[in-house]
Amino acid sequence: MLENPVMFDNPVQSPTPMSGLGLVPATTRTMTSEDFKTDQEARWCPGCGDYAILAAVQGLLPELGLARENMVFISGIGCSSRFPYYLNTYGMHSIHGRAPAIATGLAMSRPDLSVWVVTGDGDALSIGGNHLIHTLRRNVNLKILLFNNQIYGLTKGQYSPTSEAGKVTKSTPAGSVDRPLNPISLALGAEATFVARTIDSDREHLTGVLRAAAQHRGTALVEILQNCNIFNDGAFDPLKNPDTRGETTVRLQHGEPMLFGTTTRKGVRVSPRGGLEIVALDDVDSDSLLVHDVHQQDSSLAFMLSRLGDRPGGVTPLGVFRDVARPAYDDLVNEQIVEAGAHGRAPDLSTVIAGNDTWLVGPQHD
Amino acid sequence: MDCSSVGTKQLSNVIIRFAGDSGDGIQLTGDRFTGETAFFGNDLATLRDFPAEIRAPSGTLAGVSSFQLHFADHGIHTAGDAPDVLVAMNPAALKANIGDLEAGAEIIVDSDQFKRRTLKKVGYGTNPLEDGSLESYRVHAIPLSSITVEALRGFPISNKDAERAKNMFALGLLCWMYDRPTDSTVEYLRRRFGKRAEIADANVAAFQAGYAFGDTTETFATRYEVRPAHMPDGLYRNVSGNLALCYGLLAGTQKAGIPLFLGAYPITPASDLLHELARHQAQGVRTFQAEDEIAGIAAAIGASFGGHLGVTSTSGPGMSLKAEALGLAIALELPLVVCNVQRAGPSTGMPTKTEQADLLQAMFGRNGESPVPILAPRSPSDCFEIAFEAVRIATKYRTPVVILSDAHLANGSEPWRLPDLNHLPDIQVGFATEPNRGGEFWPYLRDPETLARPWTVPGTSGLEHRIGGLEKLDGKGTISSDPDNHEAMVRVRAAKVAGVAADTPALEVDDPDDCADLLVLGWGSTYGATCAAVRAVRERGGQVAHAHLRHLNPFPANTGDVLGRYRTVLVPELNSGQLLVLIKASFEVHAIGYNRVRGLPFSSAELAAQIEELI
Numbered sequence: 001m002l003e004n005p006v007m008f009d010n011p012v013q014s015p016t017p018m019s020g021l022g023l024v025p026a027t028t029r030t031m032t033s034e035d036f037k038t039d040q041e042a043r044w045c046p047g048c049g050d051y052a053i054l055a056a057v058q059g060l061l062p063e064l065g066l067a068r069e070n071m072v073f074i075s076g077i078g079c080s081s082r083f084p085y086y087l088n089t090y091g092m093h094s095i096h097g098r099a100p101a102i103a104t105g106l107a108m109s110r111p112d113l114s115v116w117v118v119t120g121d122g123d124a125l126s127i128g129g130n131h132l133i134h135t136l137r138r139n140v141n142l143k144i145l146l147f148n149n150q151i152y153g154l155t156k157g158q159y160s161p162t163s164e165a166g167k168v169t170k171s172t173p174a175g176s177v178d179r180p181l182n183p184i185s186l187a188l189g190a191e192a193t194f195v196a197r198t199i200d201s202d203r204e205h206l207t208g209v210l211r212a213a214a215q216h217r218g219t220a221l222v223e224i225l226q227n228c229n230i231f232n233d234g235a236f237d238p239l240k241n242p243d244t245r246g247e248t249t250v251r252l253q254h255g256e257p258m259l260f261g262t263t264t265r266k267g268v269r270v271s272p273r274g275g276l277e278i279v280a281l282d283d284v285d286s287d288s289l290l291v292h293d294v295h296q297q298d299s300s301l302a303f304m305l306s307r308l309g310d311r312p313g314g315v316t317p318l319g320v321f322r323d324v325a326r327p328a329y330d331d332l333v334n335e336q337i338v339e340a341g342a343h344g345r346a347p348d349l350s351t352v353i354a355g356n357d358t359w360l361v362g363p364q365h366d
Numbered sequence: 367m368d369c370s371s372v373g374t375k376q377l378s379n380v381i382i383r384f385a386g387d388s389g390d391g392i393q394l395t396g397d398r399f400t401g402e403t404a405f406f407g408n409d410l411a412t413l414r415d416f417p418a419e420i421r422a423p424s425g426t427l428a429g430v431s432s433f434q435l436h437f438a439d440h441g442i443h444t445a446g447d448a449p450d451v452l453v454a455m456n457p458a459a460l461k462a463n464i465g466d467l468e469a470g471a472e473i474i475v476d477s478d479q480f481k482r483r484t485l486k487k488v489g490y491g492t493n494p495l496e497d498g499s500l501e502s503y504r505v506h507a508i509p510l511s512s513i514t515v516e517a518l519r520g521f522p523i524s525n526k527d528a529e530r531a532k533n534m535f536a537l538g539l540l541c542w543m544y545d546r547p548t549d550s551t552v553e554y555l556r557r558r559f560g561k562r563a564e565i566a567d568a569n570v571a572a573f574q575a576g577y578a579f580g581d582t583t584e585t586f587a588t589r590y591e592v593r594p595a596h597m598p599d600g601l602y603r604n605v606s607g608n609l610a611l612c613y614g615l616l617a618g619t620q621k622a623g624i625p626l627f628l629g630a631y632p633i634t635p636a637s638d639l640l641h642e643l644a645r646h647q648a649q650g651v652r653t654f655q656a657e658d659e660i661a662g663i664a665a666a667i668g669a670s671f672g673g674h675l676g677v678t679s680t681s682g683p684g685m686s687l688k689a690e691a692l693g694l695a696i697a698l699e700l701p702l703v704v705c706n707v708q709r710a711g712p713s714t715g716m717p718t719k720t721e722q723a724d725l726l727q728a729m730f731g732r733n734g735e736s737p738v739p740i741l742a743p744r745s746p747s748d749c750f751e752i753a754f755e756a757v758r759i760a761t762k763y764r765t766p767v768v769i770l771s772d773a774h775l776a777n778g779s780e781p782w783r784l785p786d787l788n789h790l791p792d793i794q795v796g797f798a799t800e801p802n803r804g805g806e807f808w809p810y811l812r813d814p815e816t817l818a819r820p821w822t823v824p825g826t827s828g829l830e831h832r833i834g835g836l837e838k839l840d841g842k843g844t845i846s847s848d849p850d851n852h853e854a855m856v857r858v859r860a861a862k863v864a865g866v867a868a869d870t871p872a873l874e875v876d877d878p879d880d881c882a883d884l885l886v887l888g889w890g891s892t893y894g895a896t897c898a899a900v901r902a903v904r905e906r907g908g909q910v911a912h913a914h915l916r917h918l919n920p921f922p923a924n925t926g927d928v929l930g931r932y933r934t935v936l937v938p939e940l941n942s943g944q945l946l947v948l949i950k951a952s953f954e955v956h957a958i959g960y961n962r963v964r965g966l967p968f969s970s971a972e973l974a975a976q977i978e979e980l981i
Contacts, residue, residue, distance in 0.1 A: 025825075038832075040844060069827045074668070077835075084832050085845065090824035092671060093834025094664070095694045101629075101661035105668025105676065106824075108652055109627050113672070113824050131664075134657035333652060340647035349620055349649060350787050353613045355603050357550060358784070359405050362599025 020141055020217045023111045024066050031062040038088045044079060049200035049226035053147065054086055056206045061089075064214055066114055073116045074103045076123035079154050080147035080226070083118040097128025100135040103142050108330045114214070117144040121162040122152050125181050129161075136190035138329035139218040145210075146183055146223045147200075151232035163232075184306035184321055187221045188299045194220035195302065196320040200227060201240045205251075205318065212320055218328045239316055252305070252319030257289040260315055268308065268315070276304045278315060294323040374589045379438030380544065381446035384536075385463050386455030387424045388417055388431040391533040396433025398537055398554060402546040404604040404781050407594030408437040411894060413445035413967065414777040418634065418717045425479075425487045430462040439593040443745075443894035443901075445778065447969040453536055455479065455510070458488045469502040474539070476532065478511035506585055510535055517575035521568045531572035538576020544590050548577065600783040607746040607775035608638040610782065611705060614753025616649060617785075619675045621754075622761050622793035625650040627669035629662040630679045634717040635773040636707040639679040659687035663704070667691060670700040671833075673797065673823035675757060679705040681773075682724050683714060686731070692766055693732040694835045696859065699810075699819045701760035703753070704738075708772040710965045719965025720774035722890050723941040728768045729919060729948065735856045737863040739763070740919040742770040744893035747782035749775060752916060754790065759866055761795050764818045770918070772940075774891045774967050798822040798829065803841075807831055810843035817862035819843075867920040873928050876900070877911035884981050885932035887957075889915040889945055891967065892938055898970035903977050910977050918945070921952065929955045934980055936960060938973055 036058040044050045061071065071089040075081035077096035084091030094102050099117045107115045124132050124146050135142065151169070152158040158171040159178065167176040187195045194216040198209040206224065213220035225236045238248045246262035258268035264280050267289040271277035276290070296302070302322045309316030340346070382399070386392045393414060403410050413434040422429030436446035451472045454460040456479040467473070480495050494500050495507045514535040518528040534555070541548055552570050559566035580586055605613075619626040628651065630640040644653040652669070656662040659680055666676030680688060685706045695702045708724045710716035728740045739759050743752040749771060756767040798820035801807045807829040810819050822829045831843060839846035840854050875885070888896045893914050900912045913928055915921065929935050929949070935957040937946045943959040950957055960976045962968060 067825075067827065069830055070825050072671075072824045084834070088830055090830050091832035091834075092698070093832065093836060094667075095690055095835055098660060098664040098691060101656065101664035102668035102671070104661070105627060105629055105654065105665030105670075106672045107668075108654060108665070109625065109669040109674040110672040110824065130657055131661055134661070333654075337647050337650060337652065341650065346648040346650075349616060350784075352646070352649070353617070353787075354601065354784055357401055357405065358601050358603045359407065360601055361407065361597050361783075 018217055019215050020143070020220070021064060021066060021114055021214060022217065024070050024114045025112060026065050027067045031068065033058040033062060035068060036061050036088050038086055040085045042086050043082060045230050047229040048079070049149065049228070050080060050083070050147065052200045052203065053145070053206065053224055053226065054083065056203055056210065057087065060207050060210050060214070063211070064114070070112055071114045071116070072106060073118055074099045074106070075118040076120075076128060077154070078120040078123045078152075079228075080118055080120040081123060097123055097126070098131060099123070100128065100131040100142065100144065104135055104138070104140045104330075107140050107142055108333055111141075111330060111334055115142050117142055119144060119146050121146065121148045121150060121160045121183070125161040125183060125186070133186070133190045136187055136192040136219050136221060139193050139326050141218055141328040141330050143213045143216075143220045144222065146221060147226040148183060148223050149226045149228040149232055150180075150235050151228050153228045153231055157231035182306060182310060183221070183223045185303060188303045188306055188322060191299065192221050192322065193218040193324050193326045194320070195322045196221070197223045197225065197316075197318050199225040199236060199239060199318060209320065212323065216323060217331075218326060239318075248316060250308075250315045250317050252292050252294075252317050252321065254292055254294045254320070257286065257291050259289065266315075268305075276308060278313070294320050296322075297324055372587065372589055374591050377590050377592050378440060379436065379442060379446075380451065380590065380592055381434065381436045381449045382451045382453065382540065383432055383434040383449035383463060383466075384453045385430055385432040385459035386533070387458070388419065388422050388429050389424065390431070390455050391530070392431045392433050392455070395533045395537050396435060398551045399540060399546070400435050400604060400779060401550055401554070402541060402548065403435065403437045404602070405550055406547055407597070408592055409440065409442050409595035409597060409781060410435060410437040410604075411442055411445045412436075412779045413774065415966070416718050425456055425458050425484050427458050427462050427488055430459050432459070432463065437592060439595050441595060441597070443897035444967070444970055445894075447971050453540065455533070455536070457484050457490055457494070460494065461488045461490065467503060470504065472504045472506070473500065474506045474508060474536070476510035477507035478509045480507075508539075508585065513579065514572050514575070518568050518571060521571065522564050523568050527565065528568060531569050534569045534572040535576035535579070538573040538578075539580045540576075542577045542580030542589070543586060544592065548573070597781065598783060602781050602783055604779050605747055605750075605782040606777060606779040607743065607749040607771055608636075608707070608777070609642060610747050610749035611743070611753045611769070611771060612639055612642040614750040615643070615675075615677055615703065615757060616646060616651070617750070617787055617790060618754040618757025618793060620649070620787070621790055622675065622757060622795050624761075624795055625652065625674045626677060627651075627666060627674040628653045628677045628679065629656050629665035629669070630654070631656050631659045631662045631684060633659070633681045633684050635709055635776045636679045636681045636684070636705065638776065639705060639707070659684040660691055663688040663691040663695075663702075666702055667695050667698065667700060670695075670702050671698070671823070673821075675701055675703065675761065677703045677705065679707070681707050681709045681717070682711045682727075685724060685727060689732050692738070693734065693736050695766040696732070696736045696738060697835050697838075698833050699764045699859075700766075701764055701821070702766035703756045703760050703769065704766055705769045705771065707776045708770060710963070716965045718773060720772045720891065720967060721940050721963060721965060722770070722772060722892070723944065723963070724770060725889075725918065725941065725944040726947065728770060735860065737860050737919065739765060739767045739863055739866050739917075740770060741767060742890040742916060742918055743775055744890060744914050744916060746775055746778050746780050748916070750782070750785070758791070758793050759869075761793055762818065762869075763816055763862055763866060764821055765863065770890060772891050778891075795821065797826070799826055801828065808842050809833060810838050811841045812858070817858060817865055864920050867917075867923045870917045870920070870922050872924045873913050873915065873922040875911055875913045875928055878904075879909060882909040882911040882981075883933040884936060884977065885911040885913060885929065885934070886936045886938065886977060887913050887915065887929070887945070887949070888938055889918055892940065895968040895970045895973055896938060899973035899977060902970060902974045903981070906978075908978055908981050910981055915945070918948075926953045929953050929957075934958065936977065936980055938968060938976070940968070
């Protein structure tokens, strides 16, 4: 009776960690970014950072070699959430904050799909904060792209949960007294297995981080610092400007010591008092610098790194903070389903419904 | 085990109420007596009433839990009004229930519990067993606690565990009184306490001691016999509404050839839907205990997008939280089944008590024009049929469907003739797999007959498309803010839901002589009480018709014709008149309500009195 039986197959899960795309069918044809464009005209403001992210995603998807029909993008509400309309995959533009929950249901029921969530700082961290936390802790096989522009764009310029304290907006004319949330810290606190930060203006870095996220099995949270040129223009200029970015950002590279700085070379190390400190390379032995390890199970160092940009004189790390293997929730669910019905053990539904205590009225039939 | 010194009296029906502390195992005792009674072949109906607290303070009125069973040698519809027998395990249970008894009723009490302190706790100044206040009843004061402890002397269990088996002693006694078979309870106890053989042995011994107590002492002069009811041939089981609802969803999805996905958050009295469906992984069922009510429905929508049948289960407060996501499902036009097991509101209300007050919420409780089909089961076993019907409508019309069950149906049970699954109608899902418009795929191009849009699932090559909560361009499905398009879409969504009426069984009327002036029009769990009331009125010579709506939106196509045939339409509801509002808005009829909101089902007597006042 199954009209499309293939898609309901429950593949037996491999016990070893597999790629986030391991169960997604490959494409049989060569694709380009053109294959991922729709006939819908993008309706973001001219100059919006979203365009760059869209171009990077449209550039990356063909490279993944997946059947296009097995990719799904699900978004919530906000500027970023228009994203699925512009990608020629399956997509759903849902309701505010709920995309991770919708995507969880889809990922659980369809292990053959590559499921992506597109969200923003308001959508993911304010109205949808609860879903984000629980998706991360469950480790559902989803890729979450969190466009962080530190402002509410679609509702025209109120402060967001990531806006800096003191932010003057329409809803905070005297300055915001809210404390901003750090998405990376939050994700690490929720025990996310893949956590990264990148920036809309650096196509190469953005693509590299997205590629790594796609390969991760479980939830990958990618914070993308994104410029809203209308309501919060230049929020990340210090991190982007060629003159300053060498001093304000540090690139996280697995297996490499954490180094940055243009005029003076600086590094990050664990201070003798605990915590991290930024030191001038001239003053210290370079062997004492922290060597980045994305696979470290203990997330304490990653958490400390996530705080590094928030302190005075700090530096904002860009790259993958954490990438560890842990069974994905949806894989575990599907293993149980396979196990329950394996070896012809699934009882006939009539038998299930009859239960253990039946009685017969009338003549006995065979 | 017949005892010649004891007379046997034939009865056509009996109502027994077990009552005690919520930790006394009252529900279990009732379940077992029900199981034996069902197996014996009586028709039966049950009613549970219990506090929201898991272990309410012991010995208090607020902590009383009760289980009522009505069984008969003929077809019955309700758990009955006034109990013939009250089993009260303590003074609180006596005090909380005595008001429901009629003179002559039998009362069995655990006299060990009638101490100064426990009496005082519930405000008895004197001991009702001694002060003559129970003179109009037949009281059997039996030291159930101490006899049970005595009977279990020598078992390797504590005195406390021994005393806890007193409910099984009482059950044994009742089984003797009503000549119930006992084998299945013995088997049940062995199964339940399988790993703790000493507890199983003790409970079986207490049960058998209770039976023997009736047989050997002269406390009871009479045993009663209620012969099996004449019921249609078939294989039967006893079933509660929540269980039958799950089975209907399982059967429906199996017929449709798609897996079932439940997204749910625990809430009384709907949690048993989650518990039950979680047991059926072997049938391919995925259950997701979500972080909240919203995630529950959201995940179900995601699963429906993927080609499963998304289901979410909840009760009133959860329904409020799901409203926005339900609106999304209406805009997406995806199949979804929303099970609302109603309880008394507003807000947290009375979580374990029944009510029918979410009908208008289901109809209108969302932003914008957002119609959904609404179904309501009328009995525990009807939950199966209604759930199956919900799957059929949801998949055929690509729409969310709301099922309004309630606490009374969910926890109540009745014998159920098992359906032959092979004879249930097939449900054709008909996933779209090909372009439908000159080589293109238009996700909102509708079936001209049902107005349903194509359901295409990810993984289908060449049909990639985007859907969402923004208004869609009719047909093509791209986003549109065009005024005329919006109006057309609002109308077509309404027409699609209204069109379900063409596909809905006609409203049946029970009007034997076809000459009644009064029609009782009910919906949901009031069916049993209404049937019993109508029967009682007719036995007294009154003429009254009865119709019961199972499809509340849209109404069956002949509803207006049916109502138009009667001078007066009486609409009894466990709310302040919600169906009444819809009936008055839809039809030119003289309709009046009869409304109670006590958290309890109607008694058939009060309904009968109301009917007789009007005819």
